[in-house]
Amino acid sequence: MMRPIIAPSLLSADFSRLGEEIEAVERAGAQWLHLDVMDGHFVPNLTFGPPVIKALRRWSQLPFDCHLMIEPCDAFIPAFAEAGADIITIHAEATPHLDRSLQLIRSLGKKAGVALNPSTPESAIGYVLDRIDLVLVMSVNPGFGGQSFIPSAVDKIGRLHALIGERPIDIEVDGGITAETAPLVCAAGANVLVAGSAIFRGGTGEAYGENIATIRESIAVDGTSVNRAVA
Ligand code: DX5
Ligand code: ZN
DSSP: OOOOEEEEBGGGSOGGGHHHHHHHHHHTTOSSEEEEEEBSSSSSOBOOOHHHHHHHGGGOOSOEEEEEEOSSOGGGHHHHHHHTOSEEEEEGGGOSOHHHHHHHHHHTTOEEEEEEOTTSOGGGGTTOGGGOSEEEEESSOTTOSSOOOOTHHHHHHHHHHHHHTTSOOEEEEESSOOTTTHHHHHHHTOOEEEESHHHHTTSSHHHHHHHHHHHHHTBOTTSOBSOGGGO
């Protein structure tokens, strides 16, 4: 089993110093940067949009993994592409024409992802498998950092893993990821881990490095946990 990609969610970073936070978490071992865009309509919270992402782009060469929690989404997709997104993930629940929205993302030269809320079945991507590069399994109800992991996500990841087969589609999981839950989702087939509060806890670059290492060390090479005894 491959080591998962670690994608810190900037939602838990210091919003007054986002550029420096990106530098710090990149030095700490981040491989992607996960950017949570919230509209106060699809989810009960507001964050930031394309101008902020554009301003952050010069702070890092890492892939910008943009998680759009906005409904409808199509009208804003070109702005996120222009702002410097590498991966644009939209919610299956937030667009009436998922196939069309995904075609739009790819037409702009970006990787296309679909996010599934905890109550949305894996079959939501059944007819768009050839149009996606990533599926994002929400293991909390989107809107806030620091929530508890919803265990049914593990079963959904396993089903998605089977559905995807040999296709080159990343399985990313987002919400409540810690050293306790990371081994469970990786064993089920996840290969990208988003974590906000578990990585930005401590508020210093040194802490971020330790937090990322703790998550990594929780996952053995075969995907099983090496620290269940302390969980
Ligand atoms: C929630 C966001 C997540 C969030 C995860 O709507 O999509 O990316 O930042 O936060 P933690 O890791 O604290 O659950
Ligand atoms: Zn997210």
